[in-house]
Amino acid sequence: MNAPTHPNHLTPAVKQREVSAECLAELQARFGANCSVAMAVREHHGRDESPFIDVPPPAAVIFAQNTQDVADAVALCAAHGVPVIPYGVGSSLEGHLLAVQGGVSLDVSRMNQVLSVNAEDLTVTVQPGVTRKQLNEEIKSTGLFFPIDPGADASIGGMCATRASGTNAVRYGTMRENVLALEVVTASGEVIRTGTRAKKSSAGYDLTRLFVGSEGTLGVMTEISLRIYPLPEAVSAAVCSFPSLEAAVQTTIAIIQMGVPIARVELIDAASVRAVNAYAKLDLAEAPLLLMEFHGSPAGVEEQAKTVQEIALEHGSVSFEWATTPEERTRLWTARHNAYFAALQSRPGCRAVTTDTCVPISKLAEAMLDSIAEAEASGLPYFLVGHVGDGNFHVGYLIDPNDPKEYETAEALNQRLVHRALTLGGTCTGEHGVGLHKMDFLRTEAGDGAVEMMRTIKRALDPHNIMNPGKIFSL
Amino acid sequence: MNAPTHPNHLTPAVKQREVSAECLAELQARFGANCSVAMAVREHHGRDESPFIDVPPPAAVIFAQNTQDVADAVALCAAHGVPVIPYGVGSSLEGHLLAVQGGVSLDVSRMNQVLSVNAEDLTVTVQPGVTRKQLNEEIKSTGLFFPIDPGADASIGGMCATRASGTNAVRYGTMRENVLALEVVTASGEVIRTGTRAKKSSAGYDLTRLFVGSEGTLGVMTEISLRIYPLPEAVSAAVCSFPSLEAAVQTTIAIIQMGVPIARVELIDAASVRAVNAYAKLDLAEAPLLLMEFHGSPAGVEEQAKTVQEIALEHGSVSFEWATTPEERTRLWTARHNAYFAALQSRPGCRAVTTDTCVPISKLAEAMLDSIAEAEASGLPYFLVGHVGDGNFHVGYLIDPNDPKEYETAEALNQRLVHRALTLGGTCTGEHGVGLHKMDFLRTEAGDGAVEMMRTIKRALDPHNIMNPGKIFSL
Numbered sequence: 036m037n038a039p040t041h042p043n044h045l046t047p048a049v050k051q052r053e054v055s056a057e058c059l060a061e062l063q064a065r066f067g068a069n070c071s072v073a074m075a076v077r078e079h080h081g082r083d084e085s086p087f088i089d090v091p092p093p094a095a096v097i098f099a100q101n102t103q104d105v106a107d108a109v110a111l112c113a114a115h116g117v118p119v120i121p122y123g124v125g126s127s128l129e130g131h132l133l134a135v136q137g138g139v140s141l142d143v144s145r146m147n148q149v150l151s152v153n154a155e156d157l158t159v160t161v162q163p164g165v166t167r168k169q170l171n172e173e174i175k176s177t178g179l180f181f182p183i184d185p186g187a188d189a190s191i192g193g194m195c196a197t198r199a200s201g202t203n204a205v206r207y208g209t210m211r212e213n214v215l216a217l218e219v220v221t222a223s224g225e226v227i228r229t230g231t232r233a234k235k236s237s238a239g240y241d242l243t244r245l246f247v248g249s250e251g252t253l254g255v256m257t258e259i260s261l262r263i264y265p266l267p268e269a270v271s272a273a274v275c276s277f278p279s280l281e282a283a284v285q286t287t288i289a290i291i292q293m294g295v296p297i298a299r300v301e302l303i304d305a306a307s308v309r310a311v312n313a314y315a316k317l318d319l320a321e322a323p324l325l326l327m328e329f330h331g332s333p334a335g336v337e338e339q340a341k342t343v344q345e346i347a348l349e350h351g352s353v354s355f356e357w358a359t360t361p362e363e364r365t366r367l368w369t370a371r372h373n374a375y376f377a378a379l380q381s382r383p384g385c386r387a388v389t390t391d392t393c394v395p396i397s398k399l400a401e402a403m404l405d406s407i408a409e410a411e412a413s414g415l416p417y418f419l420v421g422h423v424g425d426g427n428f429h430v431g432y433l434i435d436p437n438d439p440k441e442y443e444t445a446e447a448l449n450q451r452l453v454h455r456a457l458t459l460g461g462t463c464t465g466e467h468g469v470g471l472h473k474m475d476f477l478r479t480e481a482g483d484g485a486v487e488m489m490r491t492i493k494r495a496l497d498p499h500n501i502m503n504p505g506k507i508f509s510l
Numbered sequence: 511m512n513a514p515t516h517p518n519h520l521t522p523a524v525k526q527r528e529v530s531a532e533c534l535a536e537l538q539a540r541f542g543a544n545c546s547v548a549m550a551v552r553e554h555h556g557r558d559e560s561p562f563i564d565v566p567p568p569a570a571v572i573f574a575q576n577t578q579d580v581a582d583a584v585a586l587c588a589a590h591g592v593p594v595i596p597y598g599v600g601s602s603l604e605g606h607l608l609a610v611q612g613g614v615s616l617d618v619s620r621m622n623q624v625l626s627v628n629a630e631d632l633t634v635t636v637q638p639g640v641t642r643k644q645l646n647e648e649i650k651s652t653g654l655f656f657p658i659d660p661g662a663d664a665s666i667g668g669m670c671a672t673r674a675s676g677t678n679a680v681r682y683g684t685m686r687e688n689v690l691a692l693e694v695v696t697a698s699g700e701v702i703r704t705g706t707r708a709k710k711s712s713a714g715y716d717l718t719r720l721f722v723g724s725e726g727t728l729g730v731m732t733e734i735s736l737r738i739y740p741l742p743e744a745v746s747a748a749v750c751s752f753p754s755l756e757a758a759v760q761t762t763i764a765i766i767q768m769g770v771p772i773a774r775v776e777l778i779d780a781a782s783v784r785a786v787n788a789y790a791k792l793d794l795a796e797a798p799l800l801l802m803e804f805h806g807s808p809a810g811v812e813e814q815a816k817t818v819q820e821i822a823l824e825h826g827s828v829s830f831e832w833a834t835t836p837e838e839r840t841r842l843w844t845a846r847h848n849a850y851f852a853a854l855q856s857r858p859g860c861r862a863v864t865t866d867t868c869v870p871i872s873k874l875a876e877a878m879l880d881s882i883a884e885a886e887a888s889g890l891p892y893f894l895v896g897h898v899g900d901g902n903f904h905v906g907y908l909i910d911p912n913d914p915k916e917y918e919t920a921e922a923l924n925q926r927l928v929h930r931a932l933t934l935g936g937t938c939t940g941e942h943g944v945g946l947h948k949m950d951f952l953r954t955e956a957g958d959g960a961v962e963m964m965r966t967i968k969r970a971l972d973p974h975n976i977m978n979p980g981k982i983f984s985l
Contacts, residue, residue, distance in 0.1 A: 155767060155872035198712040209710050211719075212687055227959035233868040234900045235684050236937035237673040237723055239944055239952050239982050240964045244686075244719040248712055265769035292630055294740035296771075335810050393708040397630035425709045462711035469714055477714050484702035488971065489715045495970030496963065507714050 051137045054094035058115040062095060062139065065107055069098040080122055080140035084187070085130040086386060087471060093120060093134040098142045102218065102226060102257040108141055109255060110224025112501055120503050121251040123164060123190030127197060128389065129470025131250050135505045141255060143192055149173045150258065158215060158232050160260045163192025179263045182207040185466065186372050192256050197468035198248035202371065205291075205424030206298040206330065207264065209466065214247050218258035222497035232260055245492075250468050251503035253496050267298075267330035271340060272358040272367060275347050276322040280304060280407060280419070283323045284400045286350040287423040291396050293346070295339055297424060299328035304407075304419035306381075307374050314377030315370040320354060325423075326371055328364070371420075378418035378431055385416075387431035388445040392456035393465030396426045402459050403428055406452040413444050427465035454479075469507045477507065526612045529569035533590040537570060537614065540582055544573040555597055555615035559662070560605040561861060562946060568595060568615040575620055577693065577701060577732040583616055584730060585699025588976055595978050596726040598639060598665030602672060603864065604945025606725055610980045616730060618667055624648045625733065633690060633707050635735045638667025654738045657682040660941065661847050667731050672943035673723035677846065680766075680899030681773040681805065682739065684941065689722050693733035697972035707735055720967075725943050726978035728971050742773075742805035746815060747833040747842060750822050751797040755779060755882060755894075758798045759875045761825040762898040766871050768821070770814055772899060774803035779882075779894035781856075782849050789852030790845040795829060800898075801846055803839070846895075853893035853906055860891075862906035863920040867931035868940030871901045877934050878903055881927040888919050902940035929954075944982045952982065 062070045071077070072095045081092030094117075099105045112119045118138025125132060134140070146162035149170060153159065154177045161170060168188045170181050183194060184201035193199070195217070200209035207213070216230035219242075229242035246253060277283040283302055290297055303311065303324045312319055327343060329336040344355050358364045370377075379387060394402045403421070410417045410430060421428030430452060432445035453463050453476050463469075463476035478486050486508050493500070493510060500510055537545045546552070547570045556567030569592075574580045587594045593613025600607060609615070621637035624645060628634065629652045636645060643663045645656050658669060659676035668674070670692070675684035682688065691705035694717075704717035721728060752758040758777055765772055778786065778799045787794055802818060804811040819830050833839045845852075854862060869877045878896070885892045885905060896903030905927060907920035928938050928951050938944075938951035953961050961983050968975070968985060975985055 153870065153872065155763070156870040157767070158870065198710075198716075200710055204710060208687070211710070211716065212683070221959070221963070225959050227963060228957055229960055231937050231955065232870045232935045233902075233937045233940065234871070235673075235675055235679060235686070235868055235902060235940050237866075237939045237941050237943045238937045238948070238955055239723070239961070240967060241673070241686065241716075241719045241723050242960060242963060244716045245967075248714070248716050265767075267769075288630070292632070292740075294742075332810075332813055334813055335806075338807055338809055391712075393710055395628065395631040395633065395707045396709070397628065427708075427710060460707045462706050462708045462713045464712045465708065465710050466712050468712045473713070480706065480713055482703055484696070484700050485704055485717060486714070488696070488702060488717060491970050492715060492720075492967060495966050 051091065052116065052118060054117050054137060054139065055115060058117055059095060061111055062097060062108070065111065066097050069100065071096045080132065080142060081134055083125050083127045083130065083132040085128055085470065085472065086388060087130045087133055090133045090135055093138055093140040096140045096142055098145055100145055102220065105141065105143065105220045105255050105257050106224045106226055109220050109222065112139060113223055113499060116499050116501065118501050118504050121192065121196065121255045123193035124166060124188070126187035126189045127193060127470065128467045129472040131197070131468060131470040131503070131506055133471065135471065143255070144190065146257065152177060153232065154179060156232060157263050158260055159263050160258060161191050163190060163256050163259060165191050167191065167194065174263060178266050180266050181261060181263050183210060183213060186375055191259050195247050195256055195259055196250050198466070200422065200466045202299045202301055202422060204422060205300060206296060210247050211244060213262045214243055214259060215262060216260040217243055217246055217256050219246055219254045219256055221254045222502045250470065250506050252493055252506055253502055269333040269336040270328060270330055270364065271336050272326070272328045272364045273340060273355055274319060274358065274367065275325045275327065275355045276320040276353045278322070278351055278353060280323045281400055281404055282350045282352070283325050284403060284423065286325060286347050286352065288396055288399060289346045290343055291424055293342070295342055297327060297339060297343065298330040299326065300424040301326040301371055302421040302423040302428065303371070303374060307378055307418040307420055310377040310381040310418065311370045311374050314373055314380055317370055322353065326367060374418065374420045375431065378433065382416050382433045384435070385433040386436045387433055388442070388449060389429050389431040390449050390452050391429055391464045391467040392453055392461050393425060393427035394456050394459045394461030398459035398461065399423060399426050402456050402461065405455060406430060409448055409451060413448055415441060415444055425465065426461070471506060474508055526566070527591065527593060529592050529612060529614065530590060533592055534570060536586055537572060537583070540586065541572050544575065546571045555607065555617065556609055558600050558602045558605065558607040560603055560945065560947065561863060562605045562608055565608040565610055568609040568613055571615045571617055573617045573620055577695065580616065580618065580695045580730050580732050581699045581701055584695050584697065587614060588698055588974060591974050591976065593976050593979050596667065596671065596730045598668035599641060599663070601662035601664045602668060602945065603942045604947040606672070606943060606945040606978070606981055608946065610946065618730070619665065621732065627652060628707065629654060631707060632738050633735055634738050635733060636666050638665060638731050638734060640666050642666065642669065649738060653741050655741050656736060656738050658685060658688060661850055666734050670722050670731055670734055671725050673941070675897065675941040677774045677776055677897060679897060680775060681771060685722050686719060688737045689718055689734060690737060691735040692718055692721055692731050694721055694729045694731055696729045697977045725945065725981050727968055727981055728977055744808040744811040745803060745805055745839065746811050747801070747803045747839045748815065748830055749794060749833065749842065750800045750802065750830045751795040751828045753797070753826055753828060755798045756875055756879055757825045758800050759878060759898060761800060761822050761827065763871055763874060764821045765818055766899055768817070770817055772802060772814060772818065773805040774801065775899040776801040776846055777896040777898040777903065778846070778849060782853055782893040782895055785852040785856040785893065786845045786849055789848060789855055792845055797828065801842060849893065849895045850906065853908065857891050857908045859910070860908040861911050862908055863917070863924060864904050864906040865924050865927050866904055866939045866942040867928055867936050868900060868902035869931050869934045869936030873934035873936065874898060874901050877931050877936065880930060881905060884923055884926060888923055890916060890919055900940065901936070946981060949983055
């Protein structure tokens with residue numbers, strides 16, 4: 036396996052393409068004030084939550100208001116061979132938004148309308164700039180909800196682009212399972228539709244799922260139809276602490292293998308619990324924890340919880356506490372969602388090098404525990420959180436950004452962790468995407484043949500390579 | 511919308527390509543007795559359960575024993591520009607298997623090994639010729655099962671190719687949700703792998719789901735990793751009869767909208783009940799029926815059943831009877847699976863022109879009842895069965911194959927039914943696939959832009975157009 040590109044050494048552009056004065060003038064003529072060349076705006080759009088630095092910002096930022104704007108922007112850029120980088124809220128983690136080949140950023144955050152709520156069909160259609168929290172706020176009165184919850188309040192468009200998931204995926208699936216249909220602007224600026232609101236279909240190639248996870252490299256999503264779910268009649272949450280990470284992991288494995296329809300089962304290691312306690316003013320036991328949630332009828336929830344409690348006890352659980360009120364639950368899950376930021380604050384001035392592997396559930400203990408032993412041995416501070424019900428976990432190595440040695444140590448740990456996951460039949464990214472950071476890992480995971488097939492599809496659908504070029508694979 | 515190709519008028523080949531004597535000699539040299547040119551074998555492989563006739567059989571049939579055989583057969587055919595039509599058990603319904611552009615049939619039915627059962631991960635890896643019943647038989651001792659059940663005992667490879675589903679999809683999803691990873695022989699004879707056994711991944715384009723539903727037009731699947739599920743602790747089934755189709759449909763809609771996790775909810779109309787009774791020696795009430803099944807814990811199943819019984823009563827259900835023993839349940843579901851054959855027997859010598867639309871659940875009554883009224887008015891015998899929990903239903907018009915007028919009437923009814931479903935936001939095929947029969951409907955449903963994108967992908971991945979050419983779209 037080749038070494039992954041070193042973020043601190045990232046060449047500002049593989050092949051920075053020129054955005055001609057003529058192209059810029061045409062964009063400004065078409066978009067007026069919605070085409071900005073202000074450096075602050077460009078710089079804001081030229082970075083994301085990834086560790087990459089030193090990449091020049093895009094030449095301009097276009098704020099699209101509607102599908103026609105997107106189509107015109109892409110068509111105009113296509114005519115000039117200028118890269119287009121779709122931008123939602125800027126929360127992606129693997130360098131997806133960086134203008135490594137130059138070009139313009141196409142900001143769809145103002146396309147933030149919930150277009151229709153079909154409560155009877157359990158579907159909703161939104162514009163790509165709607166965020167997950169906004170969506171849930173807007174459909175609250177219907178008694179329905181959208182379960183996918185990456186850590187950030189990401190845009191639905193961005194979540195489609197990275198095939199995002201989060202804490203509820205163990206029960207409700209990921210964006211892969213929950214996107215029904217799309218309106219897409221292709222690389223030539225044409226508007227097409229994929230899928231319908233029917234729950235299933237055998238009508239030709241699954242273009243919807245080709246776009247979900249394509250990281251902006253095939254087109255721009257301008258409308259998204261999603262599955263939504265009835266709010267469960269009963270919800271209960273529990274916090275269960277364990278004497279060891281292994282006990283917590285083995286409990287999770289047993290829960291999944293027994294087919295308990297648990298809605299959430301999240302692992303937090305002792306260090307992260309400490310960080311979360313400090314950050315969110317909680318007093319959770321500073322031991323490896325499982326945060327769990329059960330959805331169903333009152334009797335169903337009670338039954339699930341009882342089964343899980345028995346499994347946990349068999350694995351030596353130390354305590355099992357209930358969060359019964361909605362307020363307590365919200366506090367707990369907000370704390371979980373803030374674990375990343377809490378961990379960052381635990382070492383002031385640090386940044387995190389994070390991992391995102393996912394393995395078959397029976398391999399979870401092996402994948403996780405050996406990697407944690409290596410992290411311990413390195414002396415670097417780290418945190419561990421995991422959507423363990425899916426076999427997906429994140430280790431974050433907290434490094435001093437000014438100490439190249441710490442970065443090297445973290446990258447070496449990351450390499451070994453991902454390698455181990457791949458050897459165990461897993462994937463290099465469960466939910467963050469490939470972006471710039473995982474291109475070499477993808478090649479190891481998928482093999483040259485499969486990556487070449489992805490490239491072939493990309494070349495066919497985007498012959499001038501203008502859609503977010505240089506991401507997922509080199510091209 | 512253009513008229514769909516008339517089966518009785520189907521030109522034997524859009525462009526029958528020659529299979530040269532040289533190519534045949536090379537195939538025979540490589541495959542020996544596993545390359546048959548016997549007319550009976552070729553004819554057997556040149557038809558399926560579709561209504562198409564008068565298509566010349568493939569020039570030869572190759573029986574592949576392993577991945578290398580498939581790779582060699584495809585590479586050899588690629589070198590000669592000869593079409594390759596993957597063949598499982600021949601149960602597809604829309605003309606997928608017909609050699610409309612000539613070429614050879616590649617029979618994978620002897621690749622029928624269950625390669626590995628990972629009970630701890632709830633996954634299994636099989637060769638494409640394993641049938642769904644065989645798979646469930648072979649994993650029975652693990653306490654796990656594979657839920658997808660199209661009417662026929664189809665091969666898993668064929669089920670992948672058509673994105674099949676069946677009666678359990680309302681709870682467990684379709685092949686789209688249950689295929690984790692594939693080994694595929696591409697159109698150039700290269701072997702690639704897509705996906706891993708990890709439950710989720712964001713690692714690049716979703717090639718797995720591009721192949722699922724591609725109807726053999728992009729490559730040949732040679733290994734398939736599937737999700738399997740713990741056999742539910744408790745199962746109960748019920749038969750509920752209604753005074754009208756509408757009452758049965760409205761009951762279904764209410765069940766789904768309430769979020770009841772029902773495992774199966776199947777509609778059978780009175781005529782089909784009559785046919786099934788005669789065929790399977792049952793004494794079901796000859797009225798519109800819902801056959802339902804509940805999976806879960808004993809208490810959970812009881813609770814679901816109670817809720818559903820209340821909903822049914824509110825909609826005027828006439829009776830609600832339990833099938834409590836496994837034997838009774840098996841008899842009931844076998845009867846359901848044989849509904850198609852039972853209906854055929856109800857009019858000796860007839861054949862069925864079947865439909866397969868799927869609509870958003872709130873539109874199900876409208877889609878179904880107006881079409882049934884039209885069928886009644888036509889005077890043609892018909893049957894109706896439906897995976898109504900998914901909004902998917904089949905009408906079969908029972909026609910005299912020697913009476914072109916009956917065929918015309920059936921096709922006209924079909925046209926109106928599909929048109930109506932598309933207008934209501936549905937799809938022209940819920941689970942059977944496009945094949946030859948639905949190409950025009952697909953264009954109406956997806957639009958020229960999306961179909962052209964499918965064609966572009968096909969051209970890029972199969973530049974010589976040898977993989978099952980002439981299916982899904984004209985090319």
